[in-house]
Amino acid sequence: MATPMIELDRVAKHYGNQAAVADVSFVIEKGEFIALMGPSGCGKTTTLRMIAGLDEPSSGEIRLWGRRLNEDAPWERDAPLVWQSYALFPFMSVRKNVEFGLKQRRLPAPERRKKADEWMERLGIAGFAERGVDQLSGGQRQRVALARALALEPEMLLLDEPLSALDPHLRVRMQSELVRLHRELGITFICVTHSHSEAFAMADRVVIMNEGRIQQIGAPRDIHRRAANRFVAEFVGGNNIFTGTARVDEDGSIALAGPVGTVHAPAPSDGGIVTGAAATLVVPADRIELAAESTGAGNEVQARVVTVEFVGSTVTVFLETEGGGELRAQRSLHEMENTPLAVGQPVVARWSPQQGFFLPS
Ligand SMILES: Nc1ncnc2c1ncn2[C@@H]1O[C@H](COP(=O)(O)OP(=O)(O)OP(=O)(O)O)[C@@H](O)[C@H]1O
Incomplete structure (x- = not known):
């Protein structure tokens, strides 16, 4: 069988004697849109942070294309994270924010500019290029955060509650925009959300977690039609x-x-x-x-x-x-x-x- 892109193999993360993630195993194939979903405190953000290299597992192994990643620092990985809009630099313009990662990678200025222009255009924020991000709406900021991450041309994009700061109307629009981007780019998206409508609307497969453990993994339709246990049947509603x-x-x-x-x-x-x-x-x-x-x-x-x-x-x-x-x-x-x-x-x-x-x- 071909090596999957990401493998989590009996991964756990303990803080003192509390298990944020108890024992989690699953694989992610290249190009999939995966949603990690579950109630508050179930361990989904910790799982994403471990994949990103922001936290190290207490036990188990995370592999990227078959290579153990546990101790690799985030910058050694090809996985920029798009967090909430507050992670943007408020004192910088939209363009500077989008160019930020490229500058860190020491890309020469003309290339940086070209790539930033392309991504701002693609995400519909080119008209605000010179504006400060503090003068943007929530949806526009979210697009800047996406442009900044995607300009790095990652193999994998990690999103932590990317839509939670948006109002319901905008959230639905950004949902379909994320789905469109995912389809066009063909890269792997891993998205943490506590919203079942969001997860089910966007993901190819949903990983449902509770108390640090996986309850079910499947396509939204299969989970809806065949909940694996009572927790899932109740949680998906x-x-x-x-x-x-x-x-x-x-x-x-x-x-x-x-x-x-x-x-x-x-x-x-x-x-x-x-x-x-x-x-x-x-x-x-x-x-x-x-x-x-x-x-x-x-x-x-x-x-x-x-x-x-x-x-x-x-x-x-x-x-x-x-x-x-x-x-x-x-x-x-x-x-x-x-x-x-x-x-x-x-x-x-x-x-x-x-x-x-x-x-x-
Ligand atoms: N740095 C930390 N130190 C101690 N406990 C932590 C730490 N990070 C997370 N935890 C605990 O681990 C558990 C899982 O946290 P995590 O943030 O992964 O949950 P989550 O599913 O993302 O929740 P939410 O939807 O509320 O963000 C929680 O009980 C949390 O309090």
Whole structure:
């Protein structure tokens, strides 16, 4: 097998007796866009800092193209970091900021100027070249930080919460700009974020961490469709999670008696569920349809509308079943336009058994 670009092999970082990163192994291929995601304090920034060479692992190994990196200083690596806009030099012009790394690399002035011009043009900040960065908006500053890093033509770009200082509207724009840049440049992007919408919108693969450990690595779609454990299912949101008592039916599928009544799902491929045992079923909220009447097909649950929440073009309908179980369905605004729902209204929540999956016990 070809050598991956980056390998983290059982990497840990301890501060005193606290593990910021407990035991992390994964590989990154050249040209991937990887998002490291997880709640505050889960160790994502520490992981990025170790890849950057800003922190040394307490144990384990980090390899770049198969070569051990642990003790290499940041300047010996081809991995400039774009931190937040505050990392720019406020007393310097946009041009001087963009040229900064090139100057450190002792590139002659005419070449520096040429490269800086190219990158400022590419990132749409050429018009502000002589302005001080303190006279720029958050989005413009973020572009300066990106131009400064990309002017060094790195093989890999490391971004720590690159969009967190931006307002929501600008954040979405910069998200698609980062995706476009990544596609055009073909270099590896590793981005730390605590925002699941950001990670899922941008990355080829997402690494979800909690308490210094990896919980799941996968393409956004696979993580959405098959959370590896309860933490991931809850953290990525948009999932119904039912714990109940399992019964293995004659056809091998599972019936789960739980908070919303008895519902059905295929048995997990690794077996592991026996009649009478507790099991946890996940049903993505966007797989649940709402209907006025029962058709008797698939899983159907009688419920009442508790609240209807509108976020962008997504509508989340929170439901309560007769037995007090909670359920949520997510539909597009477009779909809901023809089915107005009132609080208290009875509905049938319906989904195909194939859309549910059991978490490993
Ligand atoms: N220099 C340090 N000294 C002591 N503890 C540290 C140090 N750096 C990080 N930690 C601890 O290690 C854990 C992981 O920190 P890290 O910054 O990697 O988390 P994070 O996932 O990036 O969080 P956030 O989203 O809040 O930035 C935290 O509990 C943090 O307090």
